[in-house]
Amino acid sequence: MVRVESPPTKRDIPVVRAALLPVVLMAGATAAGAVPVTGATRAAVVWCGAFATVVVATLTVVLNRRRRAMHVQRAAYEQRIAYLEHRIASYDQETERLSKELLPAAIRRLRASNSPQEVMRDVVDADASYRNLPKAQRALVLQVLDIIDNEEAMRDSAQRAFVSVARRVQAIVHRQASELREMEDHHGRNPDVFDDLLRIDHGTALIGRLADSIAVLGGARPSRQWPKAVPLFSVLRGAMSRILEYQRVDLHSIAKVAIVGTAVEPLIHACAELLDNATRYSPPQTRVHVTAVEVQTGIAIEIEDGGVSLSEEARVRAENMLAQAQAGINMNDLGESPRLGMAVVGRLARMYQLQVSLRQSAYGGVRAVLIVPRDMITTGPAPGIAHGIGATSRPQSSLDMSQMQHVVPPRGKHKARPAATGPVPSLASSAPTPAPAPAASATRPAAPAAAMGDDEIVVTEWTEGGLPQRRSRGRAPLGSHNLPQQSAPATEPAARNGHNGQGGGGSAPPGLWLEAFTQAVNGVPKEPKHDTDSDDVWDKGDEK
Amino acid sequence: MSPPRRERRKADPALSDPERLYVITGAPDGERAALDLVTMVVAQAEPSPMVQPEQAAILRLCKAPLSVAEISAYLSLPFSVVTSLLTELLATELVESRAPVVRASLPDRSLLEAVMHGLQKL
Numbered sequence: 001m002v003r004v005e006s007p008p009t010k011r012d013i014p015v016v017r018a019a020l021l022p023v024v025l026m027a028g029a030t031a032a033g034a035v036p037v038t039g040a041t042r043a044a045v046v047w048c049g050a051f052a053t054v055v056v057a058t059l060t061v062v063l064n065r066r067r068r069a070m071h072v073q074r075a076a077y078e079q080r081i082a083y084l085e086h087r088i089a090s091y092d093q094e095t096e097r098l099s100k101e102l103l104p105a106a107i108r109r110l111r112a113s114n115s116p117q118e119v120m121r122d123v124v125d126a127d128a129s130y131r132n133l134p135k136a137q138r139a140l141v142l143q144v145l146d147i148i149d150n151e152e153a154m155r156d157s158a159q160r161a162f163v164s165v166a167r168r169v170q171a172i173v174h175r176q177a178s179e180l181r182e183m184e185d186h187h188g189r190n191p192d193v194f195d196d197l198l199r200i201d202h203g204t205a206l207i208g209r210l211a212d213s214i215a216v217l218g219g220a221r222p223s224r225q226w227p228k229a230v231p232l233f234s235v236l237r238g239a240m241s242r243i244l245e246y247q248r249v250d251l252h253s254i255a256k257v258a259i260v261g262t263a264v265e266p267l268i269h270a271c272a273e274l275l276d277n278a279t280r281y282s283p284p285q286t287r288v289h290v291t292a293v294e295v296q297t298g299i300a301i302e303i304e305d306g307g308v309s310l311s312e313e314a315r316v317r318a319e320n321m322l323a324q325a326q327a328g329i330n331m332n333d334l335g336e337s338p339r340l341g342m343a344v345v346g347r348l349a350r351m352y353q354l355q356v357s358l359r360q361s362a363y364g365g366v367r368a369v370l371i372v373p374r375d376m377i378t379t380g381p382a383p384g385i386a387h388g389i390g391a392t393s394r395p396q397s398s399l400d401m402s403q404m405q406h407v408v409p410p411r412g413k414h415k416a417r418p419a420a421t422g423p424v425p426s427l428a429s430s431a432p433t434p435a436p437a438p439a440a441s442a443t444r445p446a447a448p449a450a451a452m453g454d455d456e457i458v459v460t461e462w463t464e465g466g467l468p469q470r471r472s473r474g475r476a477p478l479g480s481h482n483l484p485q486q487s488a489p490a491t492e493p494a495a496r497n498g499h500n501g502q503g504g505g506g507s508a509p510p511g512l513w514l515e516a517f518t519q520a521v522n523g524v525p526k527e528p529k530h531d532t533d534s535d536d537v538w539d540k541g542d543e544k
Numbered sequence: 545m546s547p548p549r550r551e552r553r554k555a556d557p558a559l560s561d562p563e564r565l566y567v568i569t570g571a572p573d574g575e576r577a578a579l580d581l582v583t584m585v586v587a588q589a590e591p592s593p594m595v596q597p598e599q600a601a602i603l604r605l606c607k608a609p610l611s612v613a614e615i616s617a618y619l620s621l622p623f624s625v626v627t628s629l630l631t632e633l634l635a636t637e638l639v640e641s642r643a644p645v646v647r648a649s650l651p652d653r654s655l656l657e658a659v660m661h662g663l664q665k666l
Binding site for chain 1: 561564566567568569581622623624625
């Protein structure tokens with residue numbers, strides 16, 4: 001009411017004007033009523049009319065005032081409503097911004113191992129638009145962060161516990177495996193014991209894979225480290241040795257590349273899980289085929305099984321699982337009877353930028369394709385070779401493979417040696433004609449695709465006399481012995497025989513080892529016989 | 545039968561390989577050919593791409609006859625692994641094996657020395 005009266009001067013005029021018409025009308029009506037009547041009646045009518053006019057005038061004024069007051073009030077209310085609506089809208093907006101921008105940003109920071117207080121400082125206070133956040137919202141954000149922090153800490157500790165248990169199991173398994181390897185060497189001559197040892201070995205490898213899986217799902221990297229590059233063939237066989245039905249796996253045309261040391265263990269593990277899936281979900285009599293071919297982006301390892309075809313739904317589910325794992329799942333999502341395989345593969349794929357896809361196989365089963373990025377691959381000579389478990393374990397030397405080649409007895413070359421050298425291989429000659437060295441090396445059989453770097457295998461230790469020496473039980477690494485001593489036996493016999501035809505130490509030793517060996521075997525130096533074929537060799541053996 | 549007790553070689557973890565022996569051997573219960581440590585083995589064919597790398601290595605090694613023990617040493621594989629690899633190779637006739645022939649005993653050392661001295665006196 002106070003407000004209504006606030007502008008009095010201008011408001012009074014309309015009031016009077018509004019009141020004028022009813023008052024005039026009423027006065028007119030009174031006058032008209034008073035005209036026909038006369039005497040005392042007229043006086044009464046006039047009085048009544050005057051009274052009614054006053055009442056009407058009063059009423060009109062009052063009503064008018066009230067109406068104006070209502071107008072003003074309504075305007076005020078409308079203003080207020082608009083203001084409130086605006087407030088509500090801005091609150092909505094703010095809440096949305098809170099939930100869509102502020103909280104995610106804050107949680108991201110929190111995940112980057114900041115404390116909630118730090119996050120508040122960095123995210124909320126540092127941003128001008130958030131600085132004036134209402135107290136309640138601040139409290140809300142802080143509380144949410146606190147809760148998340150707490151939960152994360154709990155989950156972290158649970159995962160760490162998982163990982164540490166898995167690590168312990170892994171340690172035991174590794175020790176067990178290396179001891180088993182020793183035992184296998186030790187009892188290698190007793191087939192019964194040996195076969196039993198192999199079976200235990202296999203079981204241990206399976207346990208090891210499970211422990212690895214748990215560790216990977218716990219967010220840890222694979223524990224095992226391989227210091228050197230390992231050939232892909234060995235990697236795939238390593239994967240085979242970790243699954244139950246390794247005998248059903250066939251390796252075909254594996255690209256001759258090596259995997260860099262850091263990527264070996266994850267790759268073995270991922271392949272083992274895929275192979276396990278393939279063997280597990282296909283009939284026991286079918287085979288699983290593995291190929292590895294080079295593609296633009298790296299190496300594509302294809303694992304095909306002959307099982308039931310993956311239905312579209314199942315494929316989507318499996319790929320979902322992969323995608324989920326790549327997005328980072330936690331152990332709680334695995335469910336009651338966890339199917340770890342895909343989750344593990346997904347995890348590893350995310351950690352190491354592998355690409356995995358599942359497709360329908362031409363055999364009707366599933367074809368899993370694992371693409372290994374190029375930076376995990378080295379095409380240089382892998383220090384290991386696929387076959388010889390021990391023979392591969394030559395420490396990496398600065399000598400390259402071409403230098404190593406001459407340790408291998410090339411077939412033709414030792415033929416070219418002159419007969420005058422006295423003790424001569426009696427058992428060793430099966431190539432009929434002496435050939436010039438280059439041609440001879442060309443006639444050497446090319447290593448088959450599957451045998452990666454097999455040429456190095458004949459490398460062995462050398463005694464002073466150029467005699468090949470069996471490696472000692474102390475497991476002296478092959479290369480460490482033969483490499484430095486290489487030149488001595490290489491040049492010495494050549495000098496002794498006054499024979500220069502072999503052109504330097506690099507090509508000298510071929511054949512010598514064999515000669516010395518047969519010498520040692522026979523005990524008697526024999527005259528050379530160049531044209532013996534393998535039958536003659538045996539005959540000669542009989543002669544002795 | 546049991547070999548003399550000797551110090552087991554310590555496997556250097558850095559030097560080991562990812563693959564375990566049973567993958568190389570195949571089935572643990574496979575039949576094994578009657579092979580001895582001193583059985584001589586000779587390859588009958590060039591290694592083909594179809595054979596396992598270890599078998600290819602044996603074929604390459606055995607171009608000249610070699611005893612099983614030596615194959616085992618060169619490949620650093622236990623004897624039993626080598627025999628089962630050889631069994632497969634024998635079955636596919638890629639190698640041939642022959643038991644060692646007992647050689648006539650070498651000439652007496654004293655006789656050789658006498659000859660040597662006689663020659664020196666000439």
